[in-house]
Amino acid sequence: MTHKTIKVDGLSRVEGEGALLVRVRDGRITDLKLRIYEPPRFFEGLLRGRAFTEPPDLTARICGICPVAYQMSACQALESACGVEVTGPLRDLRLLLYFGEWIESHALHMFLLHAPDFLGYPSGVAMAADHRELVERGLFLKKAGNDLLAAVGGRAIHPINVRLGGFHRAPTRRELDEVAEKLRRARDIALDTVSLVAGFDFPDVEYDYRFLALRHPSEYAILSGSPVASDGLTFEPAQWPEHVVEEQVPHSTALHATLDGEPAYLVGPLARYALNAGKLSPLAREAARAAGLGDVCRNPFRSIVVRAVETLHACDEALRIIDGYAEPDAPFVPVEPRPAVGHGVSEAPRGTLYHRYRVDEQGLIAEADIVPPTAQNQARIERDLRELLSPRLDLPREELTHLAEWAIRNHDPCISCSAHFLDLRVEPDDDGRTAPTTAPTTAS
Amino acid sequence: MSATAAAARPVVICLGNDLRGDDGVALEVARLLRPRLPPHADLVESDGDPTAVIEAWTGRPLAVVVDAVVSAAAPGTVHHRTDLNVPASPRRSSHSLGLAEAVALGRALNRLPAALSFYGIEAADLTPGAPLTPPARAAAAQVADAIARALAAP
Numbered sequence: 001m002t003h004k005t006i007k008v009d010g011l012s013r014v015e016g017e018g019a020l021l022v023r024v025r026d027g028r029i030t031d032l033k034l035r036i037y038e039p040p041r042f043f044e045g046l047l048r049g050r051a052f053t054e055p056p057d058l059t060a061r062i063c064g065i066c067p068v069a070y071q072m073s074a075c076q077a078l079e080s081a082c083g084v085e086v087t088g089p090l091r092d093l094r095l096l097l098y099f100g101e102w103i104e105s106h107a108l109h110m111f112l113l114h115a116p117d118f119l120g121y122p123s124g125v126a127m128a129a130d131h132r133e134l135v136e137r138g139l140f141l142k143k144a145g146n147d148l149l150a151a152v153g154g155r156a157i158h159p160i161n162v163r164l165g166g167f168h169r170a171p172t173r174r175e176l177d178e179v180a181e182k183l184r185r186a187r188d189i190a191l192d193t194v195s196l197v198a199g200f201d202f203p204d205v206e207y208d209y210r211f212l213a214l215r216h217p218s219e220y221a222i223l224s225g226s227p228v229a230s231d232g233l234t235f236e237p238a239q240w241p242e243h244v245v246e247e248q249v250p251h252s253t254a255l256h257a258t259l260d261g262e263p264a265y266l267v268g269p270l271a272r273y274a275l276n277a278g279k280l281s282p283l284a285r286e287a288a289r290a291a292g293l294g295d296v297c298r299n300p301f302r303s304i305v306v307r308a309v310e311t312l313h314a315c316d317e318a319l320r321i322i323d324g325y326a327e328p329d330a331p332f333v334p335v336e337p338r339p340a341v342g343h344g345v346s347e348a349p350r351g352t353l354y355h356r357y358r359v360d361e362q363g364l365i366a367e368a369d370i371v372p373p374t375a376q377n378q379a380r381i382e383r384d385l386r387e388l389l390s391p392r393l394d395l396p397r398e399e400l401t402h403l404a405e406w407a408i409r410n411h412d413p414c415i416s417c418s419a420h421f422l423d424l425r426v427e428p429d430d431d432g433r434t435a436p437t438t439a440p441t442t443a444s
Numbered sequence: 445m446s447a448t449a450a451a452a453r454p455v456v457i458c459l460g461n462d463l464r465g466d467d468g469v470a471l472e473v474a475r476l477l478r479p480r481l482p483p484h485a486d487l488v489e490s491d492g493d494p495t496a497v498i499e500a501w502t503g504r505p506l507a508v509v510v511d512a513v514v515s516a517a518a519p520g521t522v523h524h525r526t527d528l529n530v531p532a533s534p535r536r537s538s539h540s541l542g543l544a545e546a547v548a549l550g551r552a553l554n555r556l557p558a559a560l561s562f563y564g565i566e567a568a569d570l571t572p573g574a575p576l577t578p579p580a581r582a583a584a585a586q587v588a589d590a591i592a593r594a595l596a597a598p
Contacts, residue, residue, distance in 0.1 A: 064491070108495075125545050128552035136553060139495050146496075157491055 020404055022389065029390055034382050034408070047368040052078055052337045052359045053164055059355070059370065060158050065108070068101040068153065069348030070370075071162045072223060073355040078164055080237075081342025081359050084335045089328040090166040091223070092321045096176075097152040097159065098222050098346070099314040099321075103145030103186065104156070105349035106307045106314075109412045110197065111138025114304050117406045118200040134196075137189045141311065144179075144186035148318060151179045166332030173327060180322045187315035191287055194308040198291035203403075206298040207387060211271035212259060212376070214347055220272070220279040220313055222347045228275055229259065237343040240354050244371060257376040264379040267351030268411055269306040270297055281320070284313035300384055300410040307412075337363030348373055350412050374413045381411055454485045454506040455557075456591060459492040459543065465574035466519075466567035469584050470510040472576060473563075476588035482595050494546035498555050507557035508591055511543055512567040512580075519568030520579025522587055526561050561594070563587045 023031035043062060047055055055074040060067035072094060079086060086094065111134065112124030121127035128135040146156035151171050153159025161167050214225030215234075227243070228234045235243055246255035259265045274296040277288060288309045297306060337359050344355045351373030358367040388407050392400065456477060462468035474489050481487050488500045492511070501507035513523060528547050543562075550556040565587060568577040576584070 125548045125552065128549055132553055135549070139498070139553075142495055143499060156496075157493070 020385070020408070022385070022404070024393055027393055029386055029393070032382055032386050032389075034378055034385070044368040044370055047357075047365045050365050052082070052357070052363045052365060053335075055355070055357060055365065055368065056162050056164065057160075060162075062370075062372070064157055065105050066101055066348045066350065066353075067158045068097050068149070068162075069346055069353050070355075071159065072098060072346045073344040073348075073353045073370075074357075075162065075164055075344065076224060076346065077342040077344030077355040077357050078359070079335055079342065080344060081340040081357060082164075082335050082338055083340075084165060084333060086166055086333060089170075089326060090331075090333065092325070093152055093167060093170065093328075095223050096148065096318055096321050097162070099318040100145045100148030100152065102222065102314040102349050103190075103311055103318075104142045104149065105145070106311045107138050107141035107145060109349075110193065110304055110307050110311070111135060111141070114307075114409055114412070115197070115200075117402075117409065118197075118304070137193065141186050141189055141193075144182045144315075147182055148179050151175050163332055164335040166328075166330075168331060170328050170331040173325060176322045176325055180319055183315050183319050183322070187283075187312065187319065190308065190312035190315050191283070194287040194291050194305065194312055197304045197308050198293075200304070202299055202301040203388075204299075205301070205388060207300065207384060209270065209274075209298055209380070210259070210262065210265040211274045212265050212267050213271040213275045213352060214345060215275055216279070218279070220276050220281075220284075220310075220317075224346060227345060227352065229265065230271075230274060233260065237345045237354070240343055240345065240371075241356065241369070244354065244376070246371060246375060255375045256379050257371060264383045265376065266380045266411075267373050267376050269303050269310055270300065271351065272347060273297060273306045273309070280309065280313050281316040283316050284309050287312055300407065303410050303412075341367075350374065351377060377411050377413055381408060381413060384410070452503075452505065454508065454595060455500055455504050456481070456485065456487045456508045456510070456595075457497060457500050458487070458489050459497070459509065459511040461491060463572060465569040465571045466565075466577055466580040467512050467570050469512050469565045469567065469576060469580040470563075472581065472584040473510045473565075473588045473591070476585060477591055480588070480592040482592075485595050492543065492546075494542075494549055497543065497546040498550045498553070501550070501557040501560075502555045504557040506559045506561065508561045508563070508594075509543065510563045510565070510587060510591075512570075513564035514567055514570075517566045518579070519566050519577060520583040521566040522583050523564035523566070524562070524590075526559070528556065528560055563591070 019035045021031070021033045021035060022029060043059065047058060050058065055078060056071040059070040059074050062070050115134070116122065116124055116127045119127055119131065124135065149156045149159060152161065154161035161169060209230070211230040212227060214221035215228045216225035226234060226236055227240065243260055244257055246257045249256050256263060273293065277285065277295060280288065291305050291309070293305060293309065339359060339361045341356065341358045346353055353373055354371040356369040357365055360366040384407050385404055389400065389404060392403065395403070458470040458474035460468045460470040462471050471489055474487055478487055490496050490500065547556070565580060565583045568579055
């Protein structure tokens, strides 16, 4: 009998701290855990007692990459509690802000974090030496997204212009026109990117995913919609707690979510594409067709192609909104507190993000609940790894490690991007042979 | 993309996070320096996103970069160097790379400033929510003064 333990310690460059542990006995995986050991931050607890106007700015601090997602889910949940719906030009501005986040987040992941896996480099920096033009394109796309965020949100990271009911100040036509100039070039780059990444070599795997994403009657859902699953389950945001339940697992400080009692469903680009591809902009839809994505993509390594398609869609739709933009009469609609519960769901770059708040008679937050995409995907990522690694356990250690890191990164969880900096420990097996051991990295 | 009218001007880039104690020391430098900044120079505050740093220094004749550092030196020690061998960031950060990676990426993309002057201020306390420590605050004043004098020199 032989067994070995593969430990991938200290996932760095991550939104949170995590590690991968794989135990193998007699050629079979007996245990596999994506461990998230970042100390819990108790955001839901610290929101209690705060004014009902504060969660959009406070929860934005949960993530430096997708603060808009937190702001939008929070705003919609609280507006729903207060009986307000933001529509028309103000909703368009929210879409614009969100598209900016999708563009910068997807560009960062595709070009600097994921592409090196396909092109055989240990990092985006190393890749840049040989693929300068490619990285320049990625930086331009990211900058275009950041500029859109800054034009609508006041600044690119943790935007400060969002408030319940809309914005503190609406951007001027001229401010958006300046961004549009850059977005037109970004759209061309995004279009080229779809065909570029579609030409990468992909490991030949497909998984039987149960997808969950928002669906909107007329949009490729990003800001709002009803949750739908690939098995036909459909429900309204207010019914989320009846269907999605988070539970603790001993090896992770992030909760694991189940959908109607079943773990390991998937949110994110593959889910959105599978459930909503028909609502992509015509240009993005055609690019997806030309890239051979089909109606549904079940190969997680090809998620980079879906991200490229979504980036193209975001550029295209942002330009459409800017073309038709007229400055609203007022930058926000009034939102008055009332004792009620509100639910808000939107599509963060990494997947569906749910917020629920109970507002009390004084207009203070009495309860808060936040279900981020990474908590929902964590169990599914473990299953991906199990299915991917099981038939490949004879691969050399380095190759196996890289494949595991790559597979984690496929879903761009907020613990994905660090995998380039991971160390792997293989502990001695039963027959006494000692495999190479390296210490975990400390910092980067 | 980088050829703008501003590109011929030197730039001071202050990196940090005000919410993490002495990690915000370079932003204190920026606050002290802004009223004394010569009209021919620019000042940029950044959280350290390397793409933003590269954007800020591309095509510049001189980039003065200020950041908090952690080494074995005494708190408030000012490290100054004018080569491009910037030490790796001591912090593990979310999705982001450090200044050393920004230099490496800028070099790979041929987007480095013509000259780089780096001030690293030794941090004592990086606790979230902590105020600047007295040594860091004193060092910030010293660095702001040094940069203002250097930029004002003919």
